[in-house]
Amino acid sequence: MNVLSESKRQQVVALGRLGWPLRRIQKEIGVRRETASAYLKAAGVAVRDERHRRLPSKPASRGEVSTDSQAKPASWRGVSTDPGDSKPASCEGVSTDSECPQTPSATAAPGSLEGPAPPPPPGRAPSASACEPYREIIEEALGRGRNAMAIYQDLVDHHGFTAKYASVKRFVHKLAGDRRLEARAVIETEPGQEAQVDYGEGPMVRDPQTGKYRRTRLFVMTLGASRKSVRLITFKSSSRIWAELTEQALRRLGGAPRIIVLDNLREGVLQPDIYDPTLNPLYRDMLAHYGITALPCRVRDPDRKGKVESAVGHAQRTPLKGLRFESLEDAQRYLDHWEERWADTRIHGTTKRQVATMFAEEQAFLQPLPVEPFRYYHYGERVVHLDGHVEVERAYYSVPPGYIGSAVRVQWDTTHVRILHCRSGELLREHRRSTIGRYHTTSEDRPKRVPMSTHDLLARSDRIGAAVGALCRHLHERDGETAVRGILGVLAFARHHGADAVNEACSTALDLGVPSYRFVRRYLERPHPQPSLKHIDPLIRELTQYRDLIAARTKEDPA
Numbered sequence: 001m002n003v004l005s006e007s008k009r010q011q012v013v014a015l016g017r018l019g020w021p022l023r024r025i026q027k028e029i030g031v032r033r034e035t036a037s038a039y040l041k042a043a044g045v046a047v048r049d050e051r052h053r054r055l056p057s058k059p060a061s062r063g064e065v066s067t068d069s070q071a072k073p074a075s076w077r078g079v080s081t082d083p084g085d086s087k088p089a090s091c092e093g094v095s096t097d098s099e100c101p102q103t104p105s106a107t108a109a110p111g112s113l114e115g116p117a118p119p120p121p122p123g124r125a126p127s128a129s130a131c132e133p134y135r136e137i138i139e140e141a142l143g144r145g146r147n148a149m150a151i152y153q154d155l156v157d158h159h160g161f162t163a164k165y166a167s168v169k170r171f172v173h174k175l176a177g178d179r180r181l182e183a184r185a186v187i188e189t190e191p192g193q194e195a196q197v198d199y200g201e202g203p204m205v206r207d208p209q210t211g212k213y214r215r216t217r218l219f220v221m222t223l224g225a226s227r228k229s230v231r232l233i234t235f236k237s238s239s240r241i242w243a244e245l246t247e248q249a250l251r252r253l254g255g256a257p258r259i260i261v262l263d264n265l266r267e268g269v270l271q272p273d274i275y276d277p278t279l280n281p282l283y284r285d286m287l288a289h290y291g292i293t294a295l296p297c298r299v300r301d302p303d304r305k306g307k308v309e310s311a312v313g314h315a316q317r318t319p320l321k322g323l324r325f326e327s328l329e330d331a332q333r334y335l336d337h338w339e340e341r342w343a344d345t346r347i348h349g350t351t352k353r354q355v356a357t358m359f360a361e362e363q364a365f366l367q368p369l370p371v372e373p374f375r376y377y378h379y380g381e382r383v384v385h386l387d388g389h390v391e392v393e394r395a396y397y398s399v400p401p402g403y404i405g406s407a408v409r410v411q412w413d414t415t416h417v418r419i420l421h422c423r424s425g426e427l428l429r430e431h432r433r434s435t436i437g438r439y440h441t442t443s444e445d446r447p448k449r450v451p452m453s454t455h456d457l458l459a460r461s462d463r464i465g466a467a468v469g470a471l472c473r474h475l476h477e478r479d480g481e482t483a484v485r486g487i488l489g490v491l492a493f494a495r496h497h498g499a500d501a502v503n504e505a506c507s508t509a510l511d512l513g514v515p516s517y518r519f520v521r522r523y524l525e526r527p528h529p530q531p532s533l534k535h536i537d538p539l540i541r542e543l544t545q546y547r548d549l550i551a552a553r554t555k556e557d558p559a
Helices: 006-017 022-029 033-042 132-143 150-160 165-176 239-253 281-289 302-318 329-343 355-365 452-465 466-499 499-513 515-525 534-556
Strands: 194-206 215-222 228-233 260-261 270-271 293-296 377-381 391-393 396-398 407-411 416-420 427-432
Touching: 006 022, 006 033, 022 033, 132 150, 132 165, 150 165, 150 329, 194 228, 194 302, 215 239, 215 302, 228 239, 228 302, 228 329, 239 281, 239 416, 260 302, 281 293, 302 377, 377 391, 391 407, 396 427, 452 466, 452 499, 466 499, 499 515
Parallel strands: 194 260, 260 293
Antiparallel strands: 194 215, 215 228, 377 407, 391 396, 407 416, 416 427
């Protein structure tokens, strides 16, 4: 027999207990049928051959009494299989006679062939199901896709159902049938070590803007040790919403794990990679604020975060299936009630313990949350202009010399603007937020000499006209390199309005003492109405009145 590893051995035994035949075990996990059969027999698990017949786990020894191969399997359910027979089964669970022939296998005590047979356990008398009065409600819920647990919880909450969940489960299985679960590996983690996050489809909620029902998104965070989950509902998603939902879930848990396992969605991972994934900077900085390390899954490997996948499916199948809500607040309130009433008080199928009890033990191992919440910001990439500045929301901020034409990363919030190196992430400059149209330039970023590109712009302005050259040089002497943008605008006007019109506008600006790009733009864009009688008549009337007034003053005072 081949020697298997411990994980493979446990997997073979688990699949054998689920009733898988040897051929299917060999096909799925690659273990030979002979090897799998030997391990299953050693573990006391009945083996199924290719014809799905159950074989004995161990051969009968010489000191044991063998059973009849033609006998029916024993059953202690206490109910006859014959629908016309009302007597409880007293021997092997299938016979309806008042007396059963005593076979050696039924009468012999261990190590002896003689002795009275042990009495069978008491049976349950057949009776109508406790769910029969609620048949219409259960059928209607099944038509909406709700499962047995969801139906049981609704019956208890809204209809005063007093029987157990097993009654509902049996009744639903009779109506809808049963399905076989497949075995999966279980990843065990230390308390407070890991949490898993994921998105899923949420319920239909009426959109307050359109008035129509709209599919929502379900955010779920699940702790790896206790299986405690936090479920939040939102209409839309973005990098900031994803980070805010994660932060809100941490606040609800009252602490932070050390690792978060997430999928490769765009809100968390910009570029998936098995060795060096590129995380979303906002999400990465938010996790660093809480002392958490992000661990993205491999691409197309959702089983790594199977606990949160199971939590998403649990919420979709049980409380939310087939329901609609009038507002997002109603949906979240209903989900929170279900979380507290049913999800936290359930006995988990893997750990066989109550989720709330396990969470109370794990909560002490979570990291304490910082007092100050994370300060969110916007981020993006910018190209440094010829004047050595980058534009952020229509304001301009200086960059160290040597970056003209290069791309830099920018982060900004309501108070500060941070300029970072595009590759290394090094902080280049940090500025206070400025108003629209303003320049914020540090003394270190002002060039010591006039760049050749600026000399070329001034020479081009001189060739357009004397007034244009004088205005552009005045702007450069007054504002330095920050005036380059205005000089480019003046030169662009020459292409659209002609050199003569721009030269006239610049001459007027210099004469009036307002040399600026904005004055030139307004002067060139001023309206030029065509002369008509309705414009000329008032002007003639005003000139006549003015002439008469001058003549009257001359008569009064000839000197």
